[in-house]
Amino acid sequence: MGKMTKSGERPKQRQRKGLWSPEEDQKLKSFIVSQGHACWTTVPILAGLQRNGKSCRLRWINYLRPGLKRGTFSAEEEDTILTLHSSLGNKWSRIAKYLPGRTDNEIKNYWHSYLKKRWLKSQPQLKTQRSNLTESSSSSLLSCENRNLERLDHVISFQKVAEKPYSSPSQESNKNMMSDSNKLPKLFFSEWIGSSDPYVDYSSAFKDSMHINQNQDRIEDEELMMINKSYSSVLESDVMFHTEFQQPDHEYANYYSSGEFFINNDVNYI
DNA sequence: AAAGGTTGCAACCGCTGGTCT
DNA sequence: CAGACCAGCGGTTGCAACCTT
Incomplete structure:
Protein backbone atom coordinates (compact mmCIF):
# COMPACT_ATOMS: atom_id res chain seq x y z
CA MET A 1 0.00 0.00 0.00
CA GLY A 2 1.09 3.62 -0.49
CA GLU A 23 -2.61 31.78 -3.84
CA GLU A 24 -1.83 28.91 -1.49
CA ASP A 25 -3.19 30.88 1.42
CA GLN A 26 -6.38 31.57 -0.47
CA LYS A 27 -6.79 27.92 -1.43
CA THR A 42 -6.27 14.98 3.52
CA VAL A 43 -6.61 18.78 3.53
CA PRO A 44 -3.77 19.50 1.07
CA ILE A 45 -4.99 16.79 -1.31
CA LEU A 46 -8.58 17.96 -1.28
CA ALA A 47 -7.61 21.63 -1.37
CA GLY A 48 -5.24 21.09 -4.29
CA LEU A 49 -2.13 22.12 -2.43
CA GLN A 50 1.33 20.61 -2.80
CA ARG A 51 2.03 20.81 0.90
CA ASN A 52 1.85 18.29 3.68
CA GLY A 53 -0.90 18.27 6.24
CA LYS A 54 1.34 19.47 8.97
CA SER A 86 7.71 31.90 35.37
CA SER A 87 5.09 29.36 36.42
CA LEU A 88 4.77 27.10 33.43
CA GLY A 89 8.15 27.33 31.75
CA ASN A 90 8.22 26.92 27.99
CA LYS A 91 4.68 25.61 27.76
CA ALA A 96 -1.29 30.95 24.53
CA LYS A 97 -4.57 29.81 26.03
CA TYR A 98 -4.47 32.83 28.31
CA LEU A 99 -3.80 35.24 25.47
CA PRO A 100 -6.75 35.16 23.11
CA GLY A 101 -5.80 35.80 19.52
CA ARG A 102 -2.14 34.97 20.03
CA THR A 103 -0.56 31.75 18.89
CA ASP A 104 1.96 29.66 20.73
CA ASN A 105 4.44 30.26 17.95
CA GLU A 106 4.00 34.00 18.16
CA ILE A 107 4.46 34.00 21.91
CA LYS A 108 7.48 31.75 21.65
CA ASN A 109 9.10 34.01 19.06
CA TYR A 110 8.30 37.10 21.07
CA TRP A 111 9.86 35.53 24.12
CA HIS A 112 13.05 34.57 22.35
CA SER A 113 13.45 37.85 20.54
CA TYR A 114 12.43 40.35 23.17
CA LEU A 115 10.92 39.32 26.49
CA LYS A 116 13.71 36.97 27.44
CA LYS A 117 16.22 39.81 27.33
CA ARG A 118 14.09 41.90 29.61
CA TRP A 119 13.61 38.99 31.89
CA LEU A 120 17.35 38.32 32.01
CA LYS A 121 18.04 41.94 32.91
CA SER A 122 15.76 41.57 35.88
CA GLN A 123 17.59 38.49 37.17
CA PRO A 124 20.74 39.65 39.03
CA GLN A 125 22.15 36.17 39.51
CA LEU A 126 21.74 35.49 35.83
CA LYS A 127 23.42 38.75 35.04
CA THR A 128 26.62 37.60 36.70
CA GLN A 129 26.54 34.33 34.84
CA ARG A 130 25.99 36.24 31.66
CA SER A 131 28.93 38.57 32.26
CA ASN A 132 31.14 35.64 33.18
CA LEU A 133 30.27 34.10 29.90
CA THR A 134 30.70 37.20 27.81
CA GLU A 135 33.78 38.68 29.44
CA SER A 136 36.12 36.12 28.03
CA SER A 137 34.84 36.28 24.53
CA SER A 138 35.21 38.42 21.50
CA SER A 139 32.22 40.13 19.97
CA SER A 140 32.13 37.69 17.11
CA LEU A 141 31.15 34.98 19.53
CA LEU A 142 28.28 36.90 21.05
CA SER A 143 25.59 35.41 18.97
CA CYS A 144 26.89 31.93 19.74
CA GLU A 145 26.81 32.77 23.41
CA ASN A 146 23.32 34.03 23.14
CA ARG A 147 22.37 30.59 21.94
CA ASN A 148 24.04 29.15 25.03
CA LEU A 149 22.24 31.65 27.19
CA GLU A 150 19.00 30.56 25.64
CA ARG A 151 19.76 27.06 26.78
CA LEU A 152 20.75 28.31 30.23
CA ASP A 153 17.56 30.29 30.28
CA HIS A 154 15.51 27.22 29.45
CA VAL A 155 17.22 25.18 32.12
CA ILE A 156 16.56 27.85 34.69
CA SER A 157 12.94 28.24 33.74
CA PHE A 158 12.46 24.51 33.97
CA GLN A 159 14.25 24.49 37.30
CA LYS A 160 11.82 27.10 38.49
CA VAL A 161 8.97 24.87 37.55
CA ALA A 162 10.59 21.90 39.20
CA GLU A 163 11.12 23.88 42.38
CA LYS A 164 7.42 24.63 42.64
CA PRO A 165 5.34 22.00 44.40
CA TYR A 166 3.67 20.71 41.30
CA SER A 167 2.37 17.69 43.07
CA SER A 168 -0.82 18.10 44.99
CA PRO A 169 -0.67 21.37 46.89
CA SER A 170 -1.42 21.30 50.60
CA GLN A 171 -4.90 22.07 51.77
CA GLU A 172 -3.36 24.85 53.83
CA SER A 173 -2.09 26.73 50.85
CA ASN A 174 -5.33 26.05 49.10
CA LYS A 175 -7.23 27.58 51.97
CA ASN A 176 -4.94 30.58 52.07
CA MET A 177 -5.41 31.16 48.43
CA MET A 178 -9.16 30.96 48.62
CA SER A 179 -9.34 33.27 51.61
CA ASP A 180 -7.34 35.76 49.62
CA SER A 181 -9.47 35.36 46.57
CA ASN A 182 -9.93 39.07 46.01
CA LYS A 183 -6.31 39.18 44.95
CA LEU A 184 -6.68 36.49 42.37
CA PRO A 185 -6.69 37.28 38.72
CA LYS A 186 -9.69 35.88 36.92
CA LEU A 187 -7.74 33.13 35.29
CA PHE A 188 -10.00 30.36 36.39
CA PHE A 189 -12.36 30.79 33.48
CA SER A 190 -9.81 31.81 30.97
CA GLU A 191 -9.26 28.28 29.82
CA TRP A 192 -12.55 28.42 28.02
CA ILE A 193 -12.86 32.16 27.61
CA GLY A 194 -9.45 32.36 26.07
CA SER A 195 -9.57 29.28 23.96
CA SER A 196 -7.60 29.81 20.80
CA ASP A 197 -10.10 27.88 18.77
CA PRO A 198 -12.17 30.40 16.88
CA TYR A 199 -15.04 27.98 16.50
CA VAL A 200 -15.29 27.06 20.13
CA ASP A 201 -18.77 27.23 21.60
CA TYR A 202 -18.16 28.75 24.98
CA SER A 203 -21.44 27.71 26.51
CA SER A 204 -20.81 24.10 25.65
CA ALA A 205 -17.20 24.45 26.66
CA PHE A 206 -18.43 25.58 30.03
CA LYS A 207 -20.81 22.66 30.23
CA ASP A 208 -18.00 20.34 29.25
CA SER A 209 -15.81 21.81 31.94
CA MET A 210 -18.34 20.56 34.47
CA HIS A 211 -17.75 17.03 33.30
CA ILE A 212 -14.04 17.33 32.96
CA ASN A 213 -12.20 14.25 34.10
CA GLN A 214 -11.10 14.38 37.70
CA ASN A 215 -7.43 13.94 37.13
CA GLN A 216 -7.20 16.62 34.47
CA ASP A 217 -9.24 18.86 36.71
CA ARG A 218 -6.74 18.50 39.51
CA ILE A 219 -3.84 19.28 37.24
CA GLU A 220 -5.54 22.38 35.88
CA ASP A 221 -6.21 23.56 39.41
CA GLU A 222 -2.62 23.05 40.38
CA GLU A 223 -1.49 24.92 37.32
CA LEU A 224 -3.76 27.81 38.13
CA MET A 225 -2.53 27.84 41.70
CA MET A 226 1.01 28.01 40.46
CA ILE A 227 0.10 30.85 38.15
CA ASN A 228 -1.67 32.69 40.90
CA LYS A 229 1.25 32.17 43.24
CA SER A 230 3.72 33.52 40.79
CA TYR A 231 1.33 36.31 39.88
CA SER A 232 1.41 37.41 43.52
CA SER A 233 5.18 37.30 43.50
CA VAL A 234 5.18 39.50 40.43
CA LEU A 235 3.16 42.06 42.31
CA GLU A 236 5.44 41.84 45.31
CA SER A 237 8.77 41.73 43.59
CA ASP A 238 8.60 45.12 41.91
CA VAL A 239 11.32 44.04 39.54
CA MET A 240 9.00 43.36 36.71
CA PHE A 241 8.87 45.68 33.83
CA HIS A 242 6.63 48.52 34.82
CA THR A 243 8.93 51.20 33.52
CA GLU A 244 6.79 51.66 30.45
CA PHE A 245 3.53 50.70 32.07
CA GLN A 246 3.59 52.98 35.07
CA GLN A 247 0.66 51.80 37.11
CA PRO A 248 0.59 51.15 40.84
CA ASP A 249 0.51 47.49 41.72
CA HIS A 250 -2.96 47.59 43.21
CA GLU A 251 -4.37 49.09 40.04
CA TYR A 252 -2.59 46.44 38.13
CA ALA A 253 -4.09 43.75 40.29
CA ASN A 254 -7.52 45.30 39.89
CA TYR A 255 -7.06 45.33 36.18
CA TYR A 256 -6.36 41.64 36.19
CA SER A 257 -9.04 40.68 38.65
CA SER A 258 -11.75 42.90 37.21
CA GLY A 259 -11.98 40.80 34.10
CA GLU A 260 -11.15 43.80 31.94
CA PHE A 261 -8.01 41.99 31.09
CA PHE A 262 -9.89 39.65 28.87
CA ILE A 263 -12.45 42.13 27.67
CA ASN A 264 -9.73 44.43 26.48
CA ASN A 265 -8.24 41.69 24.40
CA ASP A 266 -11.05 42.28 21.95
CA VAL A 267 -11.20 39.09 20.01
CA ASN A 268 -13.45 38.86 17.05
CA TYR A 269 -14.45 35.30 16.78
CA ILE A 270 -16.70 34.25 13.95
C1' DA B 1 27.95 52.18 -0.88
C1' DA B 2 29.09 47.67 0.54
C1' DA B 3 30.01 43.97 3.58
C1' DG B 4 29.19 41.72 7.69
C1' DG B 5 26.41 41.14 11.77
C1' DT B 6 21.96 41.02 14.15
C1' DT B 7 17.10 40.54 14.68
C1' DG B 8 12.44 38.95 13.99
C1' DC B 9 9.47 35.85 12.24
C1' DA B 10 7.64 32.03 9.44
C1' DA B 11 8.09 27.46 8.78
C1' DC B 12 10.16 22.93 9.45
C1' DC B 13 11.62 18.89 12.25
C1' DG B 14 11.31 15.43 15.48
C1' DC B 15 9.20 13.76 19.47
C1' DT B 16 5.18 12.49 22.35
C1' DG B 17 0.80 11.00 23.60
C1' DG B 18 -3.85 9.77 22.20
C1' DT B 19 -6.81 7.05 19.31
C1' DC B 20 -8.00 3.48 16.35
C1' DT B 21 -7.76 -1.11 14.40
C1' DC C 1 -1.86 -5.75 23.64
C1' DA C 2 0.79 -3.94 19.83
C1' DG C 3 1.48 -1.27 16.02
C1' DA C 4 0.10 2.39 12.87
C1' DC C 5 -1.55 6.77 12.30
C1' DC C 6 -2.39 11.39 13.55
C1' DA C 7 -2.54 15.97 15.93
C1' DG C 8 -0.18 18.82 18.77
C1' DC C 9 3.83 20.65 20.94
C1' DG C 10 8.40 22.70 21.66
C1' DG C 11 12.90 23.32 19.70
C1' DT C 12 15.39 24.74 15.85
C1' DT C 13 16.49 26.60 11.40
C1' DG C 14 16.37 29.62 7.34
C1' DC C 15 15.95 33.84 5.47
C1' DA C 16 14.65 38.58 4.63
C1' DA C 17 14.95 43.01 6.58
C1' DC C 18 17.38 45.97 9.22
C1' DC C 19 21.49 47.86 11.51
C1' DT C 20 26.36 48.83 12.14
C1' DT C 21 30.92 49.59 10.76
Whole structure:
Protein backbone atom coordinates (compact mmCIF):
# COMPACT_ATOMS: atom_id res chain seq x y z
CA MET A 1 0.00 0.00 0.00
CA GLY A 2 1.09 3.62 -0.49
CA LYS A 3 2.56 3.96 2.89
CA MET A 4 2.65 7.37 4.49
CA THR A 5 5.53 8.54 6.56
CA LYS A 6 5.14 9.24 10.23
CA SER A 7 4.61 12.93 9.58
CA GLY A 8 1.70 12.10 7.33
CA GLU A 9 3.25 13.07 4.04
CA ARG A 10 2.83 11.03 0.92
CA PRO A 11 6.31 10.58 -0.45
CA LYS A 12 5.35 10.16 -4.11
CA GLN A 13 4.22 13.72 -4.68
CA ARG A 14 6.82 16.45 -4.66
CA GLN A 15 5.81 18.76 -1.87
CA ARG A 16 6.44 22.45 -1.64
CA LYS A 17 8.30 23.92 1.29
CA GLY A 18 9.08 27.39 2.46
CA LEU A 19 7.00 30.52 2.41
CA TRP A 20 3.38 30.35 1.44
CA SER A 21 2.18 32.25 -1.61
CA PRO A 22 -1.03 34.31 -1.46
CA GLU A 23 -2.61 31.78 -3.84
CA GLU A 24 -1.83 28.91 -1.49
CA ASP A 25 -3.19 30.88 1.42
CA GLN A 26 -6.38 31.57 -0.47
CA LYS A 27 -6.79 27.92 -1.43
CA LEU A 28 -6.27 26.71 2.10
CA LYS A 29 -8.44 29.36 3.68
CA SER A 30 -11.39 28.89 1.36
CA PHE A 31 -11.14 25.13 1.66
CA ILE A 32 -11.19 25.12 5.44
CA VAL A 33 -13.88 27.76 5.67
CA SER A 34 -16.13 25.70 3.42
CA GLN A 35 -15.12 22.14 4.31
CA GLY A 36 -13.47 22.31 7.72
CA HIS A 37 -10.49 20.14 8.59
CA ALA A 38 -11.61 16.75 9.79
CA CYS A 39 -8.22 15.27 8.91
CA TRP A 40 -5.21 17.46 8.20
CA THR A 41 -3.48 14.87 6.07
CA THR A 42 -6.27 14.98 3.52
CA VAL A 43 -6.61 18.78 3.53
CA PRO A 44 -3.77 19.50 1.07
CA ILE A 45 -4.99 16.79 -1.31
CA LEU A 46 -8.58 17.96 -1.28
CA ALA A 47 -7.61 21.63 -1.37
CA GLY A 48 -5.24 21.09 -4.29
CA LEU A 49 -2.13 22.12 -2.43
CA GLN A 50 1.33 20.61 -2.80
CA ARG A 51 2.03 20.81 0.90
CA ASN A 52 1.85 18.29 3.68
CA GLY A 53 -0.90 18.27 6.24
CA LYS A 54 1.34 19.47 8.97
CA SER A 55 2.36 22.52 7.03
CA CYS A 56 -1.27 23.32 6.25
CA ARG A 57 -2.25 22.95 9.86
CA LEU A 58 0.54 25.25 11.00
CA ARG A 59 -0.26 27.84 8.37
CA TRP A 60 -3.90 27.84 9.37
CA ILE A 61 -3.27 27.99 13.10
CA ASN A 62 -0.52 30.58 13.03
CA TYR A 63 -1.60 32.82 10.21
CA LEU A 64 -4.92 32.22 8.46
CA ARG A 65 -7.22 31.34 11.33
CA PRO A 66 -9.78 34.05 12.03
CA GLY A 67 -9.59 35.91 15.32
CA LEU A 68 -5.84 36.22 15.30
CA LYS A 69 -4.33 39.42 16.58
CA ARG A 70 -1.45 40.78 14.61
CA GLY A 71 1.01 43.43 15.64
CA THR A 72 2.88 44.27 18.77
CA PHE A 73 2.12 42.85 22.17
CA SER A 74 0.57 45.15 24.74
CA ALA A 75 2.20 45.74 28.12
CA GLU A 76 -0.52 43.61 29.70
CA GLU A 77 0.18 40.76 27.32
CA GLU A 78 3.89 41.02 28.04
CA ASP A 79 3.31 40.80 31.76
CA THR A 80 0.95 37.92 31.32
CA ILE A 81 3.56 36.03 29.35
CA LEU A 82 6.25 36.77 31.90
CA THR A 83 4.02 35.69 34.75
CA LEU A 84 2.87 32.53 33.08
CA HIS A 85 6.33 31.67 31.86
CA SER A 86 7.71 31.90 35.37
CA SER A 87 5.09 29.36 36.42
CA LEU A 88 4.77 27.10 33.43
CA GLY A 89 8.15 27.33 31.75
CA ASN A 90 8.22 26.92 27.99
CA LYS A 91 4.68 25.61 27.76
CA TRP A 92 3.83 27.96 24.94
CA SER A 93 0.55 26.39 24.00
CA ARG A 94 -0.64 26.65 27.59
CA ILE A 95 0.48 30.24 27.81
CA ALA A 96 -1.29 30.95 24.53
CA LYS A 97 -4.57 29.81 26.03
CA TYR A 98 -4.47 32.83 28.31
CA LEU A 99 -3.80 35.24 25.47
CA PRO A 100 -6.75 35.16 23.11
CA GLY A 101 -5.80 35.80 19.52
CA ARG A 102 -2.14 34.97 20.03
CA THR A 103 -0.56 31.75 18.89
CA ASP A 104 1.96 29.66 20.73
CA ASN A 105 4.44 30.26 17.95
CA GLU A 106 4.00 34.00 18.16
CA ILE A 107 4.46 34.00 21.91
CA LYS A 108 7.48 31.75 21.65
CA ASN A 109 9.10 34.01 19.06
CA TYR A 110 8.30 37.10 21.07
CA TRP A 111 9.86 35.53 24.12
CA HIS A 112 13.05 34.57 22.35
CA SER A 113 13.45 37.85 20.54
CA TYR A 114 12.43 40.35 23.17
CA LEU A 115 10.92 39.32 26.49
CA LYS A 116 13.71 36.97 27.44
CA LYS A 117 16.22 39.81 27.33
CA ARG A 118 14.09 41.90 29.61
CA TRP A 119 13.61 38.99 31.89
CA LEU A 120 17.35 38.32 32.01
CA LYS A 121 18.04 41.94 32.91
CA SER A 122 15.76 41.57 35.88
CA GLN A 123 17.59 38.49 37.17
CA PRO A 124 20.74 39.65 39.03
CA GLN A 125 22.15 36.17 39.51
CA LEU A 126 21.74 35.49 35.83
CA LYS A 127 23.42 38.75 35.04
CA THR A 128 26.62 37.60 36.70
CA GLN A 129 26.54 34.33 34.84
CA ARG A 130 25.99 36.24 31.66
CA SER A 131 28.93 38.57 32.26
CA ASN A 132 31.14 35.64 33.18
CA LEU A 133 30.27 34.10 29.90
CA THR A 134 30.70 37.20 27.81
CA GLU A 135 33.78 38.68 29.44
CA SER A 136 36.12 36.12 28.03
CA SER A 137 34.84 36.28 24.53
CA SER A 138 35.21 38.42 21.50
CA SER A 139 32.22 40.13 19.97
CA SER A 140 32.13 37.69 17.11
CA LEU A 141 31.15 34.98 19.53
CA LEU A 142 28.28 36.90 21.05
CA SER A 143 25.59 35.41 18.97
CA CYS A 144 26.89 31.93 19.74
CA GLU A 145 26.81 32.77 23.41
CA ASN A 146 23.32 34.03 23.14
CA ARG A 147 22.37 30.59 21.94
CA ASN A 148 24.04 29.15 25.03
CA LEU A 149 22.24 31.65 27.19
CA GLU A 150 19.00 30.56 25.64
CA ARG A 151 19.76 27.06 26.78
CA LEU A 152 20.75 28.31 30.23
CA ASP A 153 17.56 30.29 30.28
CA HIS A 154 15.51 27.22 29.45
CA VAL A 155 17.22 25.18 32.12
CA ILE A 156 16.56 27.85 34.69
CA SER A 157 12.94 28.24 33.74
CA PHE A 158 12.46 24.51 33.97
CA GLN A 159 14.25 24.49 37.30
CA LYS A 160 11.82 27.10 38.49
CA VAL A 161 8.97 24.87 37.55
CA ALA A 162 10.59 21.90 39.20
CA GLU A 163 11.12 23.88 42.38
CA LYS A 164 7.42 24.63 42.64
CA PRO A 165 5.34 22.00 44.40
CA TYR A 166 3.67 20.71 41.30
CA SER A 167 2.37 17.69 43.07
CA SER A 168 -0.82 18.10 44.99
CA PRO A 169 -0.67 21.37 46.89
CA SER A 170 -1.42 21.30 50.60
CA GLN A 171 -4.90 22.07 51.77
CA GLU A 172 -3.36 24.85 53.83
CA SER A 173 -2.09 26.73 50.85
CA ASN A 174 -5.33 26.05 49.10
CA LYS A 175 -7.23 27.58 51.97
CA ASN A 176 -4.94 30.58 52.07
CA MET A 177 -5.41 31.16 48.43
CA MET A 178 -9.16 30.96 48.62
CA SER A 179 -9.34 33.27 51.61
CA ASP A 180 -7.34 35.76 49.62
CA SER A 181 -9.47 35.36 46.57
CA ASN A 182 -9.93 39.07 46.01
CA LYS A 183 -6.31 39.18 44.95
CA LEU A 184 -6.68 36.49 42.37
CA PRO A 185 -6.69 37.28 38.72
CA LYS A 186 -9.69 35.88 36.92
CA LEU A 187 -7.74 33.13 35.29
CA PHE A 188 -10.00 30.36 36.39
CA PHE A 189 -12.36 30.79 33.48
CA SER A 190 -9.81 31.81 30.97
CA GLU A 191 -9.26 28.28 29.82
CA TRP A 192 -12.55 28.42 28.02
CA ILE A 193 -12.86 32.16 27.61
CA GLY A 194 -9.45 32.36 26.07
CA SER A 195 -9.57 29.28 23.96
CA SER A 196 -7.60 29.81 20.80
CA ASP A 197 -10.10 27.88 18.77
CA PRO A 198 -12.17 30.40 16.88
CA TYR A 199 -15.04 27.98 16.50
CA VAL A 200 -15.29 27.06 20.13
CA ASP A 201 -18.77 27.23 21.60
CA TYR A 202 -18.16 28.75 24.98
CA SER A 203 -21.44 27.71 26.51
CA SER A 204 -20.81 24.10 25.65
CA ALA A 205 -17.20 24.45 26.66
CA PHE A 206 -18.43 25.58 30.03
CA LYS A 207 -20.81 22.66 30.23
CA ASP A 208 -18.00 20.34 29.25
CA SER A 209 -15.81 21.81 31.94
CA MET A 210 -18.34 20.56 34.47
CA HIS A 211 -17.75 17.03 33.30
CA ILE A 212 -14.04 17.33 32.96
CA ASN A 213 -12.20 14.25 34.10
CA GLN A 214 -11.10 14.38 37.70
CA ASN A 215 -7.43 13.94 37.13
CA GLN A 216 -7.20 16.62 34.47
CA ASP A 217 -9.24 18.86 36.71
CA ARG A 218 -6.74 18.50 39.51
CA ILE A 219 -3.84 19.28 37.24
CA GLU A 220 -5.54 22.38 35.88
CA ASP A 221 -6.21 23.56 39.41
CA GLU A 222 -2.62 23.05 40.38
CA GLU A 223 -1.49 24.92 37.32
CA LEU A 224 -3.76 27.81 38.13
CA MET A 225 -2.53 27.84 41.70
CA MET A 226 1.01 28.01 40.46
CA ILE A 227 0.10 30.85 38.15
CA ASN A 228 -1.67 32.69 40.90
CA LYS A 229 1.25 32.17 43.24
CA SER A 230 3.72 33.52 40.79
CA TYR A 231 1.33 36.31 39.88
CA SER A 232 1.41 37.41 43.52
CA SER A 233 5.18 37.30 43.50
CA VAL A 234 5.18 39.50 40.43
CA LEU A 235 3.16 42.06 42.31
CA GLU A 236 5.44 41.84 45.31
CA SER A 237 8.77 41.73 43.59
CA ASP A 238 8.60 45.12 41.91
CA VAL A 239 11.32 44.04 39.54
CA MET A 240 9.00 43.36 36.71
CA PHE A 241 8.87 45.68 33.83
CA HIS A 242 6.63 48.52 34.82
CA THR A 243 8.93 51.20 33.52
CA GLU A 244 6.79 51.66 30.45
CA PHE A 245 3.53 50.70 32.07
CA GLN A 246 3.59 52.98 35.07
CA GLN A 247 0.66 51.80 37.11
CA PRO A 248 0.59 51.15 40.84
CA ASP A 249 0.51 47.49 41.72
CA HIS A 250 -2.96 47.59 43.21
CA GLU A 251 -4.37 49.09 40.04
CA TYR A 252 -2.59 46.44 38.13
CA ALA A 253 -4.09 43.75 40.29
CA ASN A 254 -7.52 45.30 39.89
CA TYR A 255 -7.06 45.33 36.18
CA TYR A 256 -6.36 41.64 36.19
CA SER A 257 -9.04 40.68 38.65
CA SER A 258 -11.75 42.90 37.21
CA GLY A 259 -11.98 40.80 34.10
CA GLU A 260 -11.15 43.80 31.94
CA PHE A 261 -8.01 41.99 31.09
CA PHE A 262 -9.89 39.65 28.87
CA ILE A 263 -12.45 42.13 27.67
CA ASN A 264 -9.73 44.43 26.48
CA ASN A 265 -8.24 41.69 24.40
CA ASP A 266 -11.05 42.28 21.95
CA VAL A 267 -11.20 39.09 20.01
CA ASN A 268 -13.45 38.86 17.05
CA TYR A 269 -14.45 35.30 16.78
CA ILE A 270 -16.70 34.25 13.95
C1' DA B 1 27.95 52.18 -0.88
C1' DA B 2 29.09 47.67 0.54
C1' DA B 3 30.01 43.97 3.58
C1' DG B 4 29.19 41.72 7.69
C1' DG B 5 26.41 41.14 11.77
C1' DT B 6 21.96 41.02 14.15
C1' DT B 7 17.10 40.54 14.68
C1' DG B 8 12.44 38.95 13.99
C1' DC B 9 9.47 35.85 12.24
C1' DA B 10 7.64 32.03 9.44
C1' DA B 11 8.09 27.46 8.78
C1' DC B 12 10.16 22.93 9.45
C1' DC B 13 11.62 18.89 12.25
C1' DG B 14 11.31 15.43 15.48
C1' DC B 15 9.20 13.76 19.47
C1' DT B 16 5.18 12.49 22.35
C1' DG B 17 0.80 11.00 23.60
C1' DG B 18 -3.85 9.77 22.20
C1' DT B 19 -6.81 7.05 19.31
C1' DC B 20 -8.00 3.48 16.35
C1' DT B 21 -7.76 -1.11 14.40
C1' DC C 1 -1.86 -5.75 23.64
C1' DA C 2 0.79 -3.94 19.83
C1' DG C 3 1.48 -1.27 16.02
C1' DA C 4 0.10 2.39 12.87
C1' DC C 5 -1.55 6.77 12.30
C1' DC C 6 -2.39 11.39 13.55
C1' DA C 7 -2.54 15.97 15.93
C1' DG C 8 -0.18 18.82 18.77
C1' DC C 9 3.83 20.65 20.94
C1' DG C 10 8.40 22.70 21.66
C1' DG C 11 12.90 23.32 19.70
C1' DT C 12 15.39 24.74 15.85
C1' DT C 13 16.49 26.60 11.40
C1' DG C 14 16.37 29.62 7.34
C1' DC C 15 15.95 33.84 5.47
C1' DA C 16 14.65 38.58 4.63
C1' DA C 17 14.95 43.01 6.58
C1' DC C 18 17.38 45.97 9.22
C1' DC C 19 21.49 47.86 11.51
C1' DT C 20 26.36 48.83 12.14
C1' DT C 21 30.92 49.59 10.76
